Amino acid sequence: NAGVTQTPKFQVLKTGQSMTLQCAQDMNHNSMYWYRQDPGMGLRLIYYSASEGTTDKGEVPNGYNVSRLNKREFSLRLESAAPSQTSVYFCASSEAPGGARYEQYFGPGTRLTVT
Amino acid sequence: TQLLEQSPQFLSIQEGENLTVYCNSSSVFSSLQWYRQEPGEGPVLLVTVVTGGEVKKLKRLTFQFGDARKDSSLHITAAQPGDTGLYLCGGSNYKLTFGKGTLLTVNP
Numbered sequence: 001n002a003g004v005t006q007t008p009k010f011q012v013l014k015t016g017q018s019m020t021l022q023c024a025q026d027m028n029h030n031s032m033y034w035y036r037q038d039p040g041m042g043l044r045l046i047y048y049s050a051s052e053g054t055t056d057k058g059e060v061p062n063g064y065n066v067s068r069l070n071k072r073e074f075s076l077r078l079e080s081a082a083p084s085q086t087s088v089y090f091c092a093s094s095e096a097p098g099g100a101r102y103e104q105y106f107g108p109g110t111r112l113t114v115t
Numbered sequence: 116t117q118l119l120e121q122s123p124q125f126l127s128i129q130e131g132e133n134l135t136v137y138c139n140s141s142s143v144f145s146s147l148q149w150y151r152q153e154p155g156e157g158p159v160l161l162v163t164v165v166t167g168g169e170v171k172k173l174k175r176l177t178f179q180f181g182d183a184r185k186d187s188s189l190h191i192t193a194a195q196p197g198d199t200g201l202y203l204c205g206g207s208n209y210k211l212t213f214g215k216g217t218l219l220t221v222n223p
Contacts, residue, residue, distance in 0.1 A: 106157030
């Protein structure tokens with residue numbers, strides 16, 4: 001039981017390049033999330049998928065797109081990377097999209113640098 | 116927008132000391148989670164508190180949810196270097212709102 005896995009762990013891009021961050025969970029969770037973490041800013045929600053087949057914008061969606069490929073996988077795409085997207089990206093999953101026991105389980109993160 | 120304020124932002128103490136960190140909001144939450152994040156890793160869930168006034172213990176860590184379900188505290192007794200990390204609180208309603216965290220350093 002690997003929990004939440006993310007690939008790649010590290011990535012360096014040049015401004016304007018594109019890439020896709022991959023995330024998979026093996027806990028049969030319904031909901032999945034993408035966050036970015038920057039110094040002094042905490043965790044900020046980029047996009048989330050409450051259930052398979054649905055996606056919604058979070059707090060900072062500009063410059064990103066997502067795909068909920070199936071129940072297990074949720075990818076994040078940067079179409080044209082910018083230096084402001086240099087960050088650590090975390091994928092998370094939860095059994096439900098809200099409610100009293102809204103516990104999220106995080107992957108190990110992808111450290112992205114855009115030059 | 117539901118905001119969670121964590122204090123202090125930074126805390127550096129010696130091994131064996133006790134400490135308390137706080138998570139405060141003007142909003143009521145259905146539940147509140149505490150996470151610990153070590154350098155280079157993702158946050159790991161420590162505990163969930165659901166009922167106002169609830170107290171949960173995890174070895175030397177004691178978590179309390181405020182009576183009004185707007186705030187929470189984490190108390191660590193006899194801190195150890197292994198407790199070093201970023202402590203995040205997350206308040207849950209339909210979405211999970213995170214505080215910015217308390218960065219704890221426990222020096223040997």
